[in-house]
Amino acid sequence: MILNKQVGVFLNLVHNKFKQYLTEIFGRKGFNITPEQFLVMDALWDEGVLTQQQIADYILKDKNSVVKLVDGLQERKLVVRKSNPKDRRQNLILLTPYALEIKDEVTALAMQAVDYIINGISEEDINTFIKVLSKMSENMNNSVNLLEFANKYPTKKVSEENGKTL
DSSP states (O other), rough: OOHHHHHHHHHHHHOOOOOOOHHHHHHHOOOOOOOOOHHHHHHHHHHHSSEEHHHHHHHHHHHHHHHHHHHHHTTTTTTEEEETEEEEEEEEEEEEEEHHHHHHHHHHHHHEEEEEEEEEEEOHHHHHHHHHHHHHHHHHHHOOOOHHHHHSSSSBBOOOTTBBOO
C-alpha cells in the first residue's frame, strides 16, 4: 500500500522539480518562459503556424490550458494571434521574429537541462521508464498512448560531431 502512495508522491515531486529546474535554467539566461510555454514554442518551431487546438493536440494539453499559455507568450512578445482566414472561429498562432531569433539558444538550454536531469541513467532504463509512463497513462485514459505519440512526434537527435539533425 505504501508503494502505491509513493508512486503518486514521487511522480508529483519529480514533475514539480523538473518544471522548477527548467524555469530556473531559462531565467538564468534571461528567458522569461515556463517549461509549458517552451513546449508551445517548440511545437511552433517544429511545425510552423498552428491553431490553438493543433497545439493542444501536439503537446497533450487541453485547449483552455493552451489559451493561457499562448496569452503568456503573447504578453512576452513571442507569439501573435491571427484570425484564420479559412475559419474565423479559429486563431492561428505565429512566432514573432524574436521567438525565431532565440530558438537555438532556448532549445539548447532545454536539451542541456534534460541531459543533466537524466545523467547517469542508461538508455535502456530511459526506454523502460517511457514504457512505464505510457502504461500508466493508458491505464488512466486509453485514448492517449504515449508510445504512439512519441512515434508521431519523434525527438530529433543531433549529431554531437557537427550539430546536424539526424
